[in-house]
Amino acid sequence: MAGSTFGNIFKITTWGESHGKGIGVVVDGCPAGIPLCEEDIQKFLDRRKPGQSRYTTQRKEEDEVEILSGVFEGKTTGTPISMVVFNKTQRSADYSEIASYYRPGHADYTYDMKYGFRDYRGGGRSSGRETIGRVAAGAIAIKMLSMMGISVNAYSRAIGPVEADMDKMDLAQCSENPFYIPDAQAAQKVAEYAKEKMAQMDSMGGIIECVVQGMPVGAGDPCFEKLDANLAKAVMSIGAVKGFEIGSGFATAKATGFENNDAFRMESGKVVKETNHAGGILGGISDGSNIVLRAAVKPTPSIAASQKTVNQSGEEIDVSIKGRHDPMIVPRAVVVVEAMTALVLVDALMANMTARVDSIVDFYKK
């Protein structure tokens, strides 16, 4: 079953595995007329590339993007935009051992069972490198959203037990520390926590939060295509994400209706909400407030500490995963959450244009 396509109107199809010839994406349904060049994409890819700090993998990958189609004279043409990052260094040798056993917390076992065999080099299609295509496509979506006055910003809300203090929230801080956390003090605490865990050859999880500002009312749908449902799928489809919540999320389970309902009031002639427990979505449709979502990211499964597992011959063995792995996934996944969020929004905003017959009649009167 084809599972590498996402979106209805603004549709992306990703391809590529960790140690193949390259990784790429085809963006189809992108409207014509968006100014676009490789630099627009590259700056997003640079945020997820490895080797940026001692807290991410020490592999050096340049991840340079090339646009192969769909842009002419500096603007999107409305036809498919194909983008590729060629893999420059292919060190299959590093991975030869893991071909024979199933790494705990990885997809080795399920791939073998499903497909009969697997591309074991660097995780193949289950590698974090699969997200390159998502980020490249998301960069276009984010550019398009910005033309409409909509911004999408994600950051580390927590890493391990250390949580950012949202009262000190400062987005500018994110690029000042290697954890993409918007609170300088928390960054320091994370550094200490990370030092300890890295010494133990262990790894860390965390929580990514994403805030969308400037969202118009009306995007989304009443039933299965609820905006939050699609955001959930988008974010949960990122490897290592194990939980998703919108607005107050799991906290609403303990709240009462009186506490959780957001009162409506008027502000400069516009309907606004006094609070935003709903996270910007009511009945599956954007309500004009900020959209706020969170993703729980599990700790990197590849750890150097010794673990029990089985090999393909069915023998129980002890393994210690070698190689240069991220001790935490969160900082590099922040931009992936932004990308997936933007893709859902762009799709929903375009879909919403046909919600009323009057808009359609008007469009063709011109």
Add this chain to the structure above:
Amino acid sequence: MAGSTFGNIFKITTWGESHGKGIGVVVDGCPAGIPLCEEDIQKFLDRRKPGQSRYTTQRKEEDEVEILSGVFEGKTTGTPISMVVFNKTQRSADYSEIASYYRPGHADYTYDMKYGFRDYRGGGRSSGRETIGRVAAGAIAIKMLSMMGISVNAYSRAIGPVEADMDKMDLAQCSENPFYIPDAQAAQKVAEYAKEKMAQMDSMGGIIECVVQGMPVGAGDPCFEKLDANLAKAVMSIGAVKGFEIGSGFATAKATGFENNDAFRMESGKVVKETNHAGGILGGISDGSNIVLRAAVKPTPSIAASQKTVNQSGEEIDVSIKGRHDPMIVPRAVVVVEAMTALVLVDALMANMTARVDSIVDFYKK
């Protein structure tokens, strides 16, 4: 944009609003040969029907299902199965007042903005009654899963601050208390909590947990159609659900790799996992362990306590929502979570049959 269809191979399309002529669903892509009668569906609908206890709405609705197509001589024919529950009592009068203002926590405002007007009777399409179609379709999916030895069971894991003690977990308890909670002692505590909140004309939230047993390895996909991503969308598309997690979910954010990785080992010649933090899914593909997921359900937004809001003329007003509303959504939503879970599983299991060319060649050799 069409948003009332769910699934790829086993595809359902729901229709109907709270106070219209009826509510229904068309199930398309259901395999031929499943023994099916109305009683198979009715027993699931009965679990969500109102008026079952003092903790759910006191409205009396029979919700009797009729199968209109797709079944012949007691078996599904492989063609669309249309099912309908006709609304017997249409009390539009009860709802005339709410037409003029926006209920906090409801979709009134977003519907008006998106579509230009709304069917204000009983919430129209945003009513909980929309789930009737999901449950009816889910009943068929569950029946089909049972033919493959797979069971799907959901229950209240928590209501408000009261959590079930999973060590005392007893599924049989669920039908013994009005909260569908598998722990008799917890049920008692919920009763007390509910009494207090109902006296305050307030409402309660909670957490639903769903466990799938007997799931084969291999269902799901490596990328956007990850099994957990589709489960997330399915469950988050249920009105009032604000959070989703799989396996250890948000707890993994605080765990380390060593703690969170599930070691593989052999058991009677089969690969199994020592723990199940992954919740039965690795790399988006079922791993043969139980699938375990949780949904955070917000408190019922319709409360009798006085709240602030605005009306369609842009005036700020105080409102107190009348009518017979559920003080908690959780107990009636349990069966909806089961239904949505089953729909995703059936679809993924069918999709998985084409994962290997050998299986396809074999199929047509016969």
Add this chain to the structure above:
Amino acid sequence: MAGSTFGNIFKITTWGESHGKGIGVVVDGCPAGIPLCEEDIQKFLDRRKPGQSRYTTQRKEEDEVEILSGVFEGKTTGTPISMVVFNKTQRSADYSEIASYYRPGHADYTYDMKYGFRDYRGGGRSSGRETIGRVAAGAIAIKMLSMMGISVNAYSRAIGPVEADMDKMDLAQCSENPFYIPDAQAAQKVAEYAKEKMAQMDSMGGIIECVVQGMPVGAGDPCFEKLDANLAKAVMSIGAVKGFEIGSGFATAKATGFENNDAFRMESGKVVKETNHAGGILGGISDGSNIVLRAAVKPTPSIAASQKTVNQSGEEIDVSIKGRHDPMIVPRAVVVVEAMTALVLVDALMANMTARVDSIVDFYKK
């Protein structure tokens, strides 16, 4: 595999078999604000209902449509519109014999092989009654198109060897003769031809032509979703249609480029085409000229004359199909071709609204 849903944005799902409880359709993605009542639908259904003349089946079916959802205060709400025609007379007895053998030219054999058994009453899902849902949905699409100044008119271009003289083309004639042919003289010739064939207990085929006037430029897509490709699928999905052509169609195979190219020229400041061999579509996108398409319809396979076939036990037998069958399918299929054409156009026109980023930015500025 689910195969009863058609369309991307304006999406319909049909259900029901000939002798089941009813036949229906769910229209999802229909924009809000279209004035709609049952009479709007009924007038289209009446054009396909049986018993209208001696040249169609003598069965009497009222085919009264009921709208069950999606319309409030006389307008579409933007949520799914469910429509049903309940079968009033269920004469399964008439069909008991055909359960045992495979009617030539029918789907009996392929259904049995695919599904293991079939609903043999009146052809089950393969019955012409399946088109009721298409026509009901198409009626909404046609109403929406008329709000945009677009008309869709189909008619019999030929029945058997008798072709309408397009120089005498008079649409008003269609309702004056039982063949829906826009040429009074041709109608007379068809009557003679039909008399002869009916006396021989044989049946007739023909060609349906459909013309769309007022179509704006821009609907359709460059690649797989070419407007003509979708029209082809839509029309070829009608039972008994064996061929499809757009514009000059098969005649272009014999033409040269010079003959076949439509020269562009200016007319009152607008680009127009001097001829319309292209049939209103260039490169898969509507060019502003009339869209002209044709469908080849095979003769009714159910004939009273004796034919050879085999039964389920694998014995060769002679059969003579009893019952009141249409001696020709064409006249009743005309409205089905209109419906399917309209559905494709509505979908393409909505999709086209997101072709340029400027339109999207403008839409949300308001």
Add this chain to the structure above:
Amino acid sequence: MAGSTFGNIFKITTWGESHGKGIGVVVDGCPAGIPLCEEDIQKFLDRRKPGQSRYTTQRKEEDEVEILSGVFEGKTTGTPISMVVFNKTQRSADYSEIASYYRPGHADYTYDMKYGFRDYRGGGRSSGRETIGRVAAGAIAIKMLSMMGISVNAYSRAIGPVEADMDKMDLAQCSENPFYIPDAQAAQKVAEYAKEKMAQMDSMGGIIECVVQGMPVGAGDPCFEKLDANLAKAVMSIGAVKGFEIGSGFATAKATGFENNDAFRMESGKVVKETNHAGGILGGISDGSNIVLRAAVKPTPSIAASQKTVNQSGEEIDVSIKGRHDPMIVPRAVVVVEAMTALVLVDALMANMTARVDSIVDFYKK
């Protein structure tokens, strides 16, 4: 609206324009385990590459395919297969003039209207080079079909007024003449006809026929996803195709039921049809006979003879299209028809595996 993706289970997404950096395709949903190398693809691309004879364009393009992902150790892995043909020579200069006017019979005008501008180099996305991706993907589908004993063969049935004599039909002849016509005598007549038209700076159309042998019973669907409907869409989505028919096609319009019905009979214990007017499909489902379809291909619109048109400033002008254009499209389009046919079949065959619940239960019992 995204329109460059085709198929449900075996899904392809094409990208690229005539004079961009390259042309490619992503094949998603391809089963694991198919032996695949670049040579398997190249031999199909070679059949559509230009410069093969004096009757096709004299441009020299090598069209060398590279597989970028989805194949490991010589076998497909079940994950997306990305293939690309890089454009080696980019002669934009040749096309600078046509930027300013609308070529008759081309998509220049509709692209400009839809998207606001167009990539005018060599037709951009509307170029015949777009089919490279289809053929590359189709090569995989054809390989997979051959593993199941199914063959797909297309050929020129007619070019201009010259038709192949099907009694002398000899597939081996196809590669012996530049027209891909399976009749040596007809080839000679086409050569004469072509000589005449080329001297007149004019172009020719024709008819492609495709025959599928070894097709099992059961692929396809009763309603919108009828096998013939999907074949129609697939084939009509090829640029220049203006008509489609299955089996006896348009000829059935003049036939009677008695003439057109294919009698069933027994042959070595199997149900077969005495004739095959149906073209191998009954009720939208394959019946086990050969599938036979035809496509009408218009004459190349680019001709050197002088034509009338308008330019972007709205002036009426005379143009003569320069450059090295195919005097006929048919011979190079033959392999494209094979590719599109194979893609539909593979998809339908995989979908059919879930038609019966027994097959599903059996699959998971193993």
